[in-house]
Amino acid sequence: MTYAPGRCARIRIVKQIFVIGIGAGDPDHLTLQAVRAIARTEVFFLLDKGEEKADLVRLREDILREHAAPSHRVVVARDPERDLRTSTPGYAPAVDDWRQRRAEVYERLIADEVRGDGTGAFLVWGDPALYDSTLGILDEVRARGRAAFERTVVPGVSSVSALAARHRIGLNQVGRAVQITTGRRLADGGWPDGVDDVVVMLDAHRTFGRFTGRGLHIYWGAYLGTPDEILLSGPLDDGLAERIAVVRAEARERKGWIMDTYLLRRGIPA
Known part of the structure; x- marks a missing residue:
């Protein structure tokens, strides 16, 4: 607290939280803005998703060894479990419950581990703005009012961008619309009206x-940007759907997890 003649002024101490997109798996996906934000951060929060996904934690640790300040700290918390088998009617309530439990973890980390007006950071796979829950959960934490902080969002290279780059294609055809959706929504709603290119993320059921039988072309990629990257593309009707299903199952069995993204294209590709 500081004092001036005739009045008392209170200095507001605010913690700074960075939400940093770290790309789809290649350490070279880091932007210069991300590198600077990492260098400024005092404590990093990593969520432990179990031994099956230890690779995701190791990549973050490699990035921190390369770019974080020598005095940085890492705090690891267990990520709440979520039932990925929930049927569509129960999906929204299940996600809401999981988000509430994760918000409690975030709130505790920020309140207990960031000191005074210090800095903390969440390293987000891909881009924080695209099918990632971190920003929404931090909004819930702020709304509770028990952990005061400001946040800065650093964009990253998404798996969608990486997919297009690795296949050397654009995401849209000339003058045509493209839609980014999830496997669940595509399965429930079918092919969207007025769209010729559909990018699908978070598809656990090979939608x-x-x-x-519709003359579609597929560009598929798994573990994009990592040494385990797999790429397949071609007409979906030439047995490729079955081949991708087999390759995907084998990869998941081998590593214990899989992250894949694909583009379905209507019309003859260039």
Whole structure:
């Protein structure tokens, strides 16, 4: 607290939280803005998703060894479990429950581990703005009012951008619309009206297999930007849907987890 003649002024101490997109798996995906934010951060929060996904933690640790200040700290918290098998009617309530439990973890980390007006950071796979829950959960933490902080968002290279780059394609055809959606929404709603290119993320059930016989072309990628990267592309009807399903299952069995993204294209590709 500081004092001036005739009045008392209170200095507001505010913690700074960075939400940093770290790309789809290649350490070279880091932007210069991300590198600077990492260098400024005092404490990093990593969520432990179990031994199966230890690779995701190791990549973050490699990035910190390369770019974080020598005095940085890392705090690891257990990520709440979420039932990924929930049917569509129960999906929204299950996600809401999981978000509330994760918000409690975030609130505790920020309150207990960031000191005074210090800095903390969450390293987000891909881009924080695209199918990632971190920003929404931090909004919930702020709304509770028990952990005061400001936040800065640093964009990253998404798996969607990485997919297009690795296949050397654009995401849209000339003058045509493109839509980014999830496997669940594509399965429930079918092919969207007025769209010729559909990018699908978070597809645990190989929804592309429902769209054979329509003359579609697929560009598929798993573990994008990592040494385990797998790329397949071609007409979906030439047995490729079945091949991707087999390759995907084998990769998941081998590593214990899989992250894949794909583009379904209507019309003849360039």
